[in-house]
């Protein structure tokens with residue numbers, strides 16, 4: 599399905615691009631059901647906490663999300679702790695949410711499920 603969020607790529611955003619409308623958010627949010635919309639200083643943001651068994655695994659996930667961000671040129675806030683990573687997406691240029699944030703949230707979910715195809719495979723991995 600071509601309109602699945604994980605098949606889409608981020609578009610470059612500037613202050614001239616409108617934020618996601620309420621109707622667009624209502625369409626996109628059900629596609630990332632584990633994400634909350636929070637408000638930080640009046641700026642809506644998508645946030646999810648991922649749990650891991652230790653710090654090293656949490657850090658590995660953080661690095662994969664960072665690599666995705668560089669590929670897409672859309673960047674999250676990442677808080678890495680022992681056994682958990684808090685990922686927050688919003689569009690700085692808009693002080694709000696854009697479809698890009700929903701695409702990145704869906705791709706972050708894929709990484710957590712080992713499904714990411716556009717993130718470099720560590721060279722020591724043989725399968």
Ligand SMILES: C[C@H](O)[C@H](O)[C@H]1CNC2=NC(N)=NC(=O)C2=N1
Pocket residue numbers: 610611671672673674687688689690691692
């Ligand atoms: C030029 C470059 O694409 C922009 O500065 C990008 C970089 N990454 C970004 N990431 C996020 N989350 N929001 C932005 O507005 C943003 N802008």
